[in-house]
Amino acid sequence: MEKILEVKNLEQRFDLNKGILDKIKFKNGKFIKEERIVNAVNNISFSIDKGKVFSLVGESGCGKSTTARTIIKLIDPKGGNIRFDGKDITNLTGNEMLKYRKKMQMIFQDPYASLNPRQRVLDILTEPMLFHQVVSSKSEAMEKAFEILKKVGIRSEQATRYPHQFSGGQRQRIGIARALAVEPEFIIADEPVSALDVSIQAQILNLMMDLKEEYNFSYLFIAHDLSVVKHISDDLGVMYLGKIVEKGSKKHIFNNPLHPYTKALFSAVPKLSGTNLKNSKNVQGEIPSAINLPSGCYFHERCPYAKPICSKEMPIEKEVEKGHCVLCHQY
Numbered sequence: 247m248e249k250i251l252e253v254k255n256l257e258q259r260f261d262l263n264k265g266i267l268d269k270i271k272f273k274n275g276k277f278i279k280e281e282r283i284v285n286a287v288n289n290i291s292f293s294i295d296k297g298k299v300f301s302l303v304g305e306s307g308c309g310k311s312t313t314a315r316t317i318i319k320l321i322d323p324k325g326g327n328i329r330f331d332g333k334d335i336t337n338l339t340g341n342e343m344l345k346y347r348k349k350m351q352m353i354f355q356d357p358y359a360s361l362n363p364r365q366r367v368l369d370i371l372t373e374p375m376l377f378h379q380v381v382s383s384k385s386e387a388m389e390k391a392f393e394i395l396k397k398v399g400i401r402s403e404q405a406t407r408y409p410h411q412f413s414g415g416q417r418q419r420i421g422i423a424r425a426l427a428v429e430p431e432f433i434i435a436d437e438p439v440s441a442l443d444v445s446i447q448a449q450i451l452n453l454m455m456d457l458k459e460e461y462n463f464s465y466l467f468i469a470h471d472l473s474v475v476k477h478i479s480d481d482l483g484v485m486y487l488g489k490i491v492e493k494g495s496k497k498h499i500f501n502n503p504l505h506p507y508t509k510a511l512f513s514a515v516p517k518l519s520g521t522n523l524k525n526s527k528n529v530q531g532e533i534p535s536a537i538n539l540p541s542g543c544y545f546h547e548r549c550p551y552a553k554p555i556c557s558k559e560m561p562i563e564k565e566v567e568k569g570h571c572v573l574c575h576q577y
Contacts, residue, residue: 250330251330251331252329253291255289255291256316260284284536288539292493295481300482300483301467301482302467303468304486304511310437331349351432357409358414362409366407371394372387375390399453400419418438418450431464432466435466481493481496491507492505492571499570530550541558542555559575
C-alpha cells in the first residue's frame with residue numbers, strides 16, 4: 247500500500263542551557279562544563295499508509311506531542327528523515343514548507359489556546375482557505391466555511407461568535423473544521439479529546455471517523471487512553487521515553503502485546519472483573535529523566551523481566567510476526 251508518511255530514525259533534542267555561562271558549573275573544587283539536553287525523541291521509525299489511522303500511545307511526557315510537532319515541522323528535527331507523500335521534507339525551510347502546509351494539518355490538544363481569540367469563527371476558517379487559494383473568492387470561502395461548520399455540528403448563526411463564547415467540545419469541533427478548511431491529505435490529531443467529558447469524547451471521535459470516511463485522509467492520532475486508541479486506530483506504536491518500543495496493527499497489539507511496558511499499560515486499565523492481563527507483572531519506580539537517559543534499554547530499571555544485558559545494550563527492533571515489531575531482549 248502507498249505511504250503518506252515515512253519517518254526514519256527521527257531525533258529531537260532541546261538544549262536547556264541558554265548560553266555558555268549556564269554550562270559552567272563549580273563542583274568538587276573545580277569548574278566543569280555541564281550540558282543539560284532533553285532527549286525528547288530518540289531514533290524512532292514508522293510509516294502510515296494512505297487512508298489509515300496510525301496512533302502513538304504512551305504516558306504523558308514520553309515524546310508523543312514532540313514527535314507530532316517535529317513531523318509537521320513546527321520544530322526542526324535534530325536527526326533522521328521525514329518523507330511526506332514520497333517527498334523528503336526534512337530540511338525544507340519555512341517558505342519551502344508552505345506548499346505542504348495545505349496537505350498537512352494539525353488538531354491541537356488545547357482547542358482554546360490554538361484558536362485566535364480575536365478572530366470570529368468565520369474568519370478562522372476563511373483565512374487559511376484564501377491564503378492557500380483553495381477558493382477563488384471570499385464569498386466562496388464563506389459558503390464553504392458554513393458547509394464545513396454544519397458537518398462538524400456548529401450552526402451557521404454561531405459563525406460570527408468568538409472562541410471564548412463556545413464550550414470545550416464546540417471549540418474542538420471548530421479546531422477540526424479549521425483543519426478541514428484547506429482540504430488536507432493528512433491530519434495530526436494531538437490528544438484531541440483528552441480535555442473533554444466522556445460523552446463529548448465519543449461525539450468527537452465518531453465525527454473524526456465519519457469525516458475520514460468522507461474525505462479519505464490519513465491520521466496520526468496521539469493519545470494515552472487505550473480505549474480511544476482501540477476505537478479509532480488501524481495501526482499503533484507504543485512510546486516510552488522517546489522510543490517506540492512496540493508497533494503493529496491494532497489486532498497485534500491488543501490481542502498479543504509483547505513488550506513489558508505495553509503489557510503494563512494494558513494491566514493498568516480498570517476492568518469490571520478485576521483481573522489483569524495474563525502473565526503481566528506490575529511495573530515499579532518512576533520514569534527516568536529525559537536529561538539523563540538510562541544505559542541500555544530505557545525501560546530496564548522498571549522492567550520486572552530485566553536481565554543483565556538489558557542495562558548494557560539497547561535492544562534491536564525485531565519483527566516477531568509480520569508487521570508486529572518489538573524492542574526487547576526477550577525476543
